[in-house]
Amino acid sequence: MPTAMSEREHWTSRIGFILAAVGSAVGLGNIWSFPFQTATNGGAAFVLVYLLVVVLVGFPAMLMEFTIGRRGQSNPVKAFDNIGFGNWSFSGAFGLVGTLVTLAFYSIVGGWVLSYILGSVTGAYFGDAGAYFGSIATGPPAVVGHAIFMALTIGIVALGITGGIERATKVMVPAIIVLLAGLSAWAFTLSGASAGYEYYLTPDFDILSSNLDSIIPYAVGQAFFTLSLGFSTMIAYSSYLDRDDSLPADSGAIVIVNTAVALLAGFVVFPVLSTIGVNPGSGGAGTAFTSLAGAFGQLTGGAILGFVFFVTLLFAGLSSSISLLEVPVSYVSETYGYERSRVAVGLGTGIFLLGLPATISQTTFSWYNAIVFNFIIPVTVLMFALFVGWVASDQLSEELSLGSSFGDTFTVSWLWWVRLVIPVAIGLTLVLGIQSLLLKGGIIDAAIILG
Numbered sequence: 001m002p003t004a005m006s007e008r009e010h011w012t013s014r015i016g017f018i019l020a021a022v023g024s025a026v027g028l029g030n031i032w033s034f035p036f037q038t039a040t041n042g043g044a045a046f047v048l049v050y051l052l053v054v055v056l057v058g059f060p061a062m063l064m065e066f067t068i069g070r071r072g073q074s075n076p077v078k079a080f081d082n083i084g085f086g087n088w089s090f091s092g093a094f095g096l097v098g099t100l101v102t103l104a105f106y107s108i109v110g111g112w113v114l115s116y117i118l119g120s121v122t123g124a125y126f127g128d129a130g131a132y133f134g135s136i137a138t139g140p141p142a143v144v145g146h147a148i149f150m151a152l153t154i155g156i157v158a159l160g161i162t163g164g165i166e167r168a169t170k171v172m173v174p175a176i177i178v179l180l181a182g183l184s185a186w187a188f189t190l191s192g193a194s195a196g197y198e199y200y201l202t203p204d205f206d207i208l209s210s211n212l213d214s215i216i217p218y219a220v221g222q223a224f225f226t227l228s229l230g231f232s233t234m235i236a237y238s239s240y241l242d243r244d245d246s247l248p249a250d251s252g253a254i255v256i257v258n259t260a261v262a263l264l265a266g267f268v269v270f271p272v273l274s275t276i277g278v279n280p281g282s283g284g285a286g287t288a289f290t291s292l293a294g295a296f297g298q299l300t301g302g303a304i305l306g307f308v309f310f311v312t313l314l315f316a317g318l319s320s321s322i323s324l325l326e327v328p329v330s331y332v333s334e335t336y337g338y339e340r341s342r343v344a345v346g347l348g349t350g351i352f353l354l355g356l357p358a359t360i361s362q363t364t365f366s367w368y369n370a371i372v373f374n375f376i377i378p379v380t381v382l383m384f385a386l387f388v389g390w391v392a393s394d395q396l397s398e399e400l401s402l403g404s405s406f407g408d409t410f411t412v413s414w415l416w417w418v419r420l421v422i423p424v425a426i427g428l429t430l431v432l433g434i435q436s437l438l439l440k441g442g443i444i445d446a447a448i449i450l451g
């Protein structure tokens with residue numbers, strides 16, 4: 001075990017860890033992407049596939065990262081060393097690269113959200129939300145939004161695990177849930193509510209079956225992205241855990257809350273869109289930011305509700321972005337001994353610069369997305385599965401059972417699942433993902449955030 005263990009910060013409580021991990025998981029992916037992807041991919045039929053994937057692939061994959069992190073008690077690169085397999089550090093480093101690229105484009109979307117909060121106050125998007133999106137999505141306003149969002153992210157991470165991340169997520173996560181529940185109650189009163197629910201909850205198995213080859217990789221990719229898996233993030237967060245926590249119980253709680261938030265977002269988006277007569281399945285970044293925002297502009301009380309919606313989205317985005325920045329910050333500060341706050345500022349600035357090309361060109365933006373979804377996530381998860389299942393299986397299955405009351409059968413089944421099912425699922429995803437990329441002749445498919 002590392003000597004630095006006692007010097008490292010630890011979450012002050014189990015709930016502190018769960019809220020931070022839920023904060024990482026609940027993000028723009030849940031509130032923006034999920035409802036719109038559901039709409040285009042067959043409504044409730046897609047939700048069923050997605051739920052299956054979350055339970056069968058997401059939950060066991062989260063336990064892979066949790067066992068590595070808690071056993072390793074260090075940043076996602078050094079953790080492998082501490083477990084006794086330093087030659088596997090490259091897999092954690094690969095996920096770390098994913099956090100840099102992801103944060104670069106995620107922060108741009110965070111900047112858009114800031115512009116919409118401002119627009120809710122000034123009324124700038126009420127008249128023509130499409131024109132407003134066009135004016136803020138790229139160029140100087142996008143750069144300013146991106147800079148402010150990154151500065152907020154840096155500020156929280158600089159304050160550390162307990163003083164920054166844990167404190168911020170203890171406020172933001174409950175706020176996201178309360179605000180979203182409030183918005184869904186308001187949406188229930190709208191004239192288009194029942195039509196919206198019908199659209200959302202009626203399974204269209206035709207769309208599902210005719211697009212299964214692109215829906216499966218999407219559902220798998222979205223499940224990993226939404227649970228923050230394949231980036232080493234959950235390794236980093238669980239490395240601040242004490243040994244007496246039950247990893248399966250914590251993981252179950254995180255998966256359930258994350259899924260509930262995504263489903264709840266649908267109960268806001270669909271009634272709103274159907275009230276103003278917009279087809280939610282029309283898809284695309286523009287449509288997503290414009291149609292919903294446009295609806296807020298048209299509905300009574302929409303200004304306030306739009307404000308609330310975008311503040312909710314800001315909390316969701318920030319509680320995720322801090323986990324993305326935590327991965328490289330923990331690595332650099334622990335490896336080179338630099339002060340966390342300086343590292344946060346330095347790396348945050350670097351990531352801001354990395355994002356700049358994507359504020360100019362939507363194509364670059366889509367490429368960043370595509371690299372993350374089609375390449376980094378599946379490859380990282382595959383490496384973790386091989387490591388956990390075949391390389392460090394003794395140590396990590398022991399780690400799973402520490403503090404857990406789930407018993408040996410659970411541990412053994414999990415291990416075999418990780419050994420066999422996860423690699424097959426990833427292999428299938430990679431093949432289908434590449435195939436649909438080639439067949440459909442573009443990278444737009446992969447632009448998940450864009451919806």
Ligand code: PFF
Nearest residue numbers: 025027028029226228231233
């Ligand atoms: N889970 C976040 C979302 O759904 O928006 C995105 C994310 C956060 C992905 C942190 C990866 C990560 F490490």
